[in-house]
Amino acid sequence: AQKITQTQPGMFVQEKEAVTLDCTYDTSDPSYGLFWYKQPSSGEMIFLIYQGSYDEQNATEGRYSLNFQKARKSTNLVISASQLGDSAMYFCAMREGRGGGGSQGNLIFGKGTKLSVKP
Amino acid sequence: EPEVTQTPSHQVTQMGQEVILRCVPISNHLYFYWYRQILGQKVEFLVSFYNNEISEKSEIFDDQFSVERPDGSNFTLKIRSTKLEDSAMYFCASSGPGQGRETQYFGPGTRLLVL
Numbered sequence: 001a002q003k004i005t006q007t008q009p010g011m012f013v014q015e016k017e018a019v020t021l022d023c024t025y026d027t028s029d030p031s032y033g034l035f036w037y038k039q040p041s042s043g044e045m046i047f048l049i050y051q052g053s054y055d056e057q058n059a060t061e062g063r064y065s066l067n068f069q070k071a072r073k074s075t076n077l078v079i080s081a082s083q084l085g086d087s088a089m090y091f092c093a094m095r096e097g098r099g100g101g102g103s104q105g106n107l108i109f110g111k112g113t114k115l116s117v118k119p
Numbered sequence: 120e121p122e123v124t125q126t127p128s129h130q131v132t133q134m135g136q137e138v139i140l141r142c143v144p145i146s147n148h149l150y151f152y153w154y155r156q157i158l159g160q161k162v163e164f165l166v167s168f169y170n171n172e173i174s175e176k177s178e179i180f181d182d183q184f185s186v187e188r189p190d191g192s193n194f195t196l197k198i199r200s201t202k203l204e205d206s207a208m209y210f211c212a213s214s215g216p217g218q219g220r221e222t223q224y225f226g227p228g229t230r231l232l233v234l
Contacts, residue, residue, distance in 0.1 A: 095221065107154070111160075
């Protein structure tokens, strides 16, 4: 079974509008972290936002915010006021618990959503 | 702002050759990772490294892979005998300590092409 599911292979949004990118996760670990990364066409992975499983408030970071619904195991990324530079692949990722030997735990990624912002 | 750097940005090699991919993690970070992304696919975990030893590794990280932190700044991934299917983007990442230690910051990647 997929640990991270991103059901939208591609999304379009008009410039200056808001867009929501969906992500659901599957874990039985009570302690986990959820991340979103942006990958522009140049290929680098840019960290956007983080939500811990025990965080009661939805995370926000500038124009990025998370709609974290723990009972539904979803953590949707909301981008407000879309800009042309937001066109990229967006990956949702999860860290389960903590690994052995002091590791912070590896990230499990979804397949990504390609966002295209239209002028 | 501190960042993870990787060299080279691109590498082309012949099947069976050894390659070494280099990374300089963020200077005060303690946890180091390698991931790979085959073209058009999702990012996959390879290995994590802490306190000069491997913490976790995936089933992808077989005997032909090795990691090393030869000095206080570099973190390397060696592929001993490359195969065609090793062609991918390889990302180094680092995290911790302190506030925000959960977050793994990625380098720009090394695009490896095995011919």
